[in-house]
Amino acid sequence: AQSVTQLDSQVPVFEEAPVELRCNYSSSVSVYLFWYVQYPNQGLQLLLKYLSGSTLVESINGFEAEFNKSQTSFHLRKPSVHISDTAEYFCAVSDTGTASKLTFGTGTRLQVTL
């Protein structure tokens, strides 16, 4: 079984500042990793995913995440945030064997202010 830990429940940051949202996972097998974003009263949208290959993955809106197997981490970063990035961010993991059910973290609320 897998588990995901998002230590920061809330991250306040000023606009144009860099941000890092932390995600650590636990698994005894190979994993796939995901970041989802949720805007208020909406469903979750896939932001980026790591399946294999390059450990650095990027989204179309400037976010990136790096898979670090030795530290079992998949932290999400953005060099300069915008007000519109204010949302809840969820890290998720699945094992490569079943390749179906995702296990989600408890989420990190990113609050961007002027």
Place this chain on the structure above:
Amino acid sequence: DGGITQSPKYLFRKEGQNVTLSCEQNLNHDAMYWYRQDPGQGLRLIYYSQIVNDFQKGDIAEGYSVSREKKESFPLTVTSAQKNPTAFYLCASSPSRPGRNNYGYTFGSGTRLTVV
């Protein structure tokens, strides 16, 4: 456009009543899921189904029931046995044989259930 439709967006229920939340997808996905979301607790899996006419309990199935009579539909019934049903409910689907370009869940926009 392909996607998942959840209805209604808001639902009010009196104590002791059963209510059914609708989830329909036209993505041709085999697997479908129901999650409950409460503040500070992330997403908790209620039920999931990987094929028509078959479904499995998730982590918090007590007080809920589902059916999967059609590939496109996976309705969730919140029964009167559910002690604290007020929450945001999310439905999702995924392909059963994911490939590099189609891996991951697609989510509906959610139903907010309030017990009055």
